[in-house]
Amino acid sequence: MSPAPAVAALDWGTTRLRAWLLDGSGKVLAERRGDDGLITAREKGFAKVLEGHLAAMGAPETLPVIICGMAGSRQGWIEAPYVTVPAPIGAILRGAARVDGASRDIRIVPGLAQRLTEAPDVMRGEETQLAGAGLPAKGRHLVCMPGTHSKWVAVADGAVEGFGTWPTGELFSVLATHSILKHSLGEHPAPVAADSPFFRQWCERALGEGGDVTSKLFAIRAAGLLQDLQPADAAACLSGLLIGGEIASARRRYGASDAPVALVASGALATLYGSALGFAGLAFRTVDADEAVRAGLVEAARENGMIGGAS
Amino acid sequence: MSPAPAVAALDWGTTRLRAWLLDGSGKVLAERRGDDGLITAREKGFAKVLEGHLAAMGAPETLPVIICGMAGSRQGWIEAPYVTVPAPIGAILRGAARVDGASRDIRIVPGLAQRLTEAPDVMRGEETQLAGAGLPAKGRHLVCMPGTHSKWVAVADGAVEGFGTWPTGELFSVLATHSILKHSLGEHPAPVAADSPFFRQWCERALGEGGDVTSKLFAIRAAGLLQDLQPADAAACLSGLLIGGEIASARRRYGASDAPVALVASGALATLYGSALGFAGLAFRTVDADEAVRAGLVEAARENGMIGGAS
Numbered sequence: 001m002s003p004a005p006a007v008a009a010l011d012w013g014t015t016r017l018r019a020w021l022l023d024g025s026g027k028v029l030a031e032r033r034g035d036d037g038l039i040t041a042r043e044k045g046f047a048k049v050l051e052g053h054l055a056a057m058g059a060p061e062t063l064p065v066i067i068c069g070m071a072g073s074r075q076g077w078i079e080a081p082y083v084t085v086p087a088p089i090g091a092i093l094r095g096a097a098r099v100d101g102a103s104r105d106i107r108i109v110p111g112l113a114q115r116l117t118e119a120p121d122v123m124r125g126e127e128t129q130l131a132g133a134g135l136p137a138k139g140r141h142l143v144c145m146p147g148t149h150s151k152w153v154a155v156a157d158g159a160v161e162g163f164g165t166w167p168t169g170e171l172f173s174v175l176a177t178h179s180i181l182k183h184s185l186g187e188h189p190a191p192v193a194a195d196s197p198f199f200r201q202w203c204e205r206a207l208g209e210g211g212d213v214t215s216k217l218f219a220i221r222a223a224g225l226l227q228d229l230q231p232a233d234a235a236a237c238l239s240g241l242l243i244g245g246e247i248a249s250a251r252r253r254y255g256a257s258d259a260p261v262a263l264v265a266s267g268a269l270a271t272l273y274g275s276a277l278g279f280a281g282l283a284f285r286t287v288d289a290d291e292a293v294r295a296g297l298v299e300a301a302r303e304n305g306m307i308g309g310a311s
Numbered sequence: 312m313s314p315a316p317a318v319a320a321l322d323w324g325t326t327r328l329r330a331w332l333l334d335g336s337g338k339v340l341a342e343r344r345g346d347d348g349l350i351t352a353r354e355k356g357f358a359k360v361l362e363g364h365l366a367a368m369g370a371p372e373t374l375p376v377i378i379c380g381m382a383g384s385r386q387g388w389i390e391a392p393y394v395t396v397p398a399p400i401g402a403i404l405r406g407a408a409r410v411d412g413a414s415r416d417i418r419i420v421p422g423l424a425q426r427l428t429e430a431p432d433v434m435r436g437e438e439t440q441l442a443g444a445g446l447p448a449k450g451r452h453l454v455c456m457p458g459t460h461s462k463w464v465a466v467a468d469g470a471v472e473g474f475g476t477w478p479t480g481e482l483f484s485v486l487a488t489h490s491i492l493k494h495s496l497g498e499h500p501a502p503v504a505a506d507s508p509f510f511r512q513w514c515e516r517a518l519g520e521g522g523d524v525t526s527k528l529f530a531i532r533a534a535g536l537l538q539d540l541q542p543a544d545a546a547a548c549l550s551g552l553l554i555g556g557e558i559a560s561a562r563r564r565y566g567a568s569d570a571p572v573a574l575v576a577s578g579a580l581a582t583l584y585g586s587a588l589g590f591a592g593l594a595f596r597t598v599d600a601d602e603a604v605r606a607g608l609v610e611a612a613r614e615n616g617m618i619g620g621a622s
Contacts, residue, residue: 113537118516120533149491149529165529167490174489179481180460205429211523214553215560218460218476222431226424242525249526 005029006307008054008063009297012071013125014038018290019053021063024307026298030057038070046077047102064105064306066297068128072097072108082113082122088159089131093296093303109300114162121165125293126151129264130160132295133287139258144250145289146243146265146273148173152250164253166246172238181217181238184224186231191268192239194275198229202240203276211249216241243276251280260285264292316340317618319365319374320608323382324436325349329601330364332374335618337609341368349381357388358413375416375617377608379439383408383419393424393433399470400442404607404614420611425473432476436604437462440575441471443606444598450569455561456600457554457576457584459484463561475564477557483549492528492549495535497542502579503550505586509540513551514587522560527552554587562591571596575603 005021015037021030032053041049050065072080080097096107111124126145135141135155143153148169154161176185192199202220206213220237223229229237260283263273270286277284301307316332326348332341343364352360361376383391391408407418422435437456446452446466454464459480465472487496503510513531517524531548534540540548571594574584581597588595612618 114533115537117538119527120530120537122533122536164526165533166525167529168525170490171525171528174485178485178489179478210521211526212521212556212560212563213523213525214477214479214482214556215475215522215564216430217482218478219431222425222433222476225433226426226431227428245523245525249523252523253526 003029005059005063007298007301008057008059008065009294009301010050010065010067010069010071011125011128011293011297012037012041012067012069012076014070017041017049017053019057020294021057021059022294022298026295028294032057038073038076041071041077042075046071050106062104064107064301066096066107066109066301066304066306068109068293068297068300069125072110073124076108078108080108080110083110084113084115085160085162087112089127089155090158090303092127092160093131093300096300096304105306107300107304107306109297112160112163116162119162119164121163123151123163123165126153127160128296128300129289129292130155130296131299132292132297133262133264134295135262136259140256141259141262142250142254142257143262143264144273144277144284146263146269150246152254154254164250166249168242168246171242175217175238176235179217180221181234184221184229184231184234185238186234189235190232192236192272194268194271196233196236196240198233198236199240199272199275200279202237203244203279206241206244207248207280209245209248210252211245213241213245239272240276243272244279247276247280247282251282262287264289266290314340316370316374318609318612319368319370319376320605320612321361321364321376321378321380321382322436322439322604322608323348323352323378323380323387325381328352328360328364330368331605332368332370333605333609337606339605343368349384349387352382352388353386357382361417373415375418375612377407377418377420377612377615377617379420379604379608379611380436383421384435387419389419391419391421394421395424395426396471396473398423400438400466401469401614403438403471404442404611407611407615416617418611418615418617420608423471423474427473430473430475432474434462434474434476437464438471439607439611440600440603441466441607442610443603443608444573444575445606446573447570451567452570452573453561453565453568454573454575455584455588455595457574457580461557463565465565475561477560479553479557482553486528486549487546490528491532492545495532495540495542495545496549497545500546501543503547503583505579505582507544507547507551509544509547510551510583510586511590513548514555514590517552517555518559518591520556520559521563522556524552524556550583551587554583555590558587558591558593562593573598575600577601
């Protein structure tokens with residue numbers, strides 16, 4: 001007989017969804033991935049999409065469900081209003097919004113808002129990864145969550161001090177597809193290898209420039225004309241430049257960490273950012289992004305009394 | 312009887328062409344503008360396009376022709392090979408390449424190449440504006456030529472020391488059209504007013520960040536969510552951020568100028584950059600971009616012995 005799940009956990013984004021059945025310790029008993037993110041679920045109905053995935057995993061009818069991500073945005077299922085930072089991570093999780101009128105206990109973790117005049121910012125989903133990143137309860141810690149819109153978070157004694165967004169993944173994609181650099185990178189840029197000497201060179205150049213990236217973009221084009229830079233290498237240059245610029249800028253904004261930077265990432269992105277953090281001379285430990293979001297969801301379920309036990 | 316032209320002058324770019332008949336002092340006797348830039352002329356034939364415009368202006372059959380711009384690139388009429396900087400401006404102009412086999416004297420001003428391993432760069436067309444910008448023969452001077460690919464040039468005692476490209480206009484267009492900021496700016500962003508408080512505010516923020524722009528892009532989106540920023544104002548934010556970032560970065564790279572920065576620009580762009588240079592506390596004088604390119608072409612014709620008189 002298979003063990004009974006304690007909670008169903010969902011990371012429900014704009015275009016994708018991941019769902020798990022977890023036991024009380026966060027162990028995965030079943031898993032589903034779907035393309036029915038917010039955009040699709042708005043048409044089909046969130047409850048219907050959710051119950052379909054739960055049924056497919058054999059979830060009991062009364063199993064509680066904890067959700068993070070864009071499903072809690074104004075365009076989502078119900079709005080889980082932003083928690084304003086600074087805020088303790090436990091308090092953020094306890095702000096989960098309950099879906100009324102559902103046949104089971106369903107709650108959505110709120111996003112975070114940084115309501116600073118000069119640096120307004122928002123996140124939804126990453127706050128749950130953050131909660132599951134295994135940060136020490138004491139001291140000042142930096143967390144790097146790379147992606148389309150990379151987030152850096154400064155945490156002090158278990159509370160979010162502040163955070164910032166660097167749209168590094170989006171910039172790569174937009175510049176590779178729609179700017180003059182498309183001629184440099186070619187039509188189908190190959191994945192960038194973290195051991196590419198071009199990735200390292202341009203990353204190191206960017207690290208020395210405090211986050212100034214725009215002065216070097218056209219140099220990639222010029223290197224094609226003057227230095228015979230090849231398309232695959234041009235993609236590595238652009239990736240190194242943007243990631244190096246992100247790290248330099250975040251380091252300038254947030255300063256030092258009392259412990260290695262927590263790099264919350266998976267796969268190729270984890271490798272690229274790991275290399276780049278190394279070039280920057282920053283100690284880091286990698287936390288698998290999938291494991292972090294699941295651990296954060298379990299923590300949220302516990303903080304909201306949906307499952308038993310102390311954290 | 313109208314005065315006789317001394318030379319026909321063309322600024323022949325990728326998509327557009329401007330042609331003038333000029334007397335020996337650079338006075339405009341006739342003018343034409345066309346959409347038959349390099350892309351069109353490659354199909355129709357450069358000689359045919361040129362002669363069509365000359366005939367329409369009533370140019371004599373033996374009138375010499377001086378050309379600058381992408382017509383001198385490898386994809387153009389004939390290649391006028393890059394002159395490598397550092398180089399005296401006079402020597403650059405004298406490097407004009409002659410079109411063989413033409414029925415008249417036709418020469419194309421070369422572009423510039425900066426063959427630095429760490430900062431490769433190229434320009435074509437702007438070197439002629441630079442020659443016509445009326446820089447003093449002595450001292451160290453900075454020239455700002457804003458546009459799709461803004462150029463900043465450091466000139467010392469009449470020689471180009473070095474230059475850089477900031478793709479500010481292209482970034483604005485690509486981000487406004489293809490990034491998440493399209494939701495912030497709306498479908499048809501209005502022209503940005505130089506006296507917009509949002510333009511000023513975001514320009515000043517960028518000026519304080521040494522050219523780090525990417526850390527603030529997403530803040531425009533967040534300001535829409537948290538601070539009710541409106542689309543027209545969001546466009547002013549993005550413009551201010553990018554122009555301020557360009558100026559901060561160029562100032563960091565090139566340091567001080569012995570005289571006001573020469574801002575080679577026309578119309579709305581001249582006004583926006585003038586405001587931004589003012590916010591940066593940089594003295595500047597505006598040189599009309601059209602007048603500068605004509606003056607540079609006359610100077611090139613003179614340096615190549617196509618018309619008489621000392622410069």
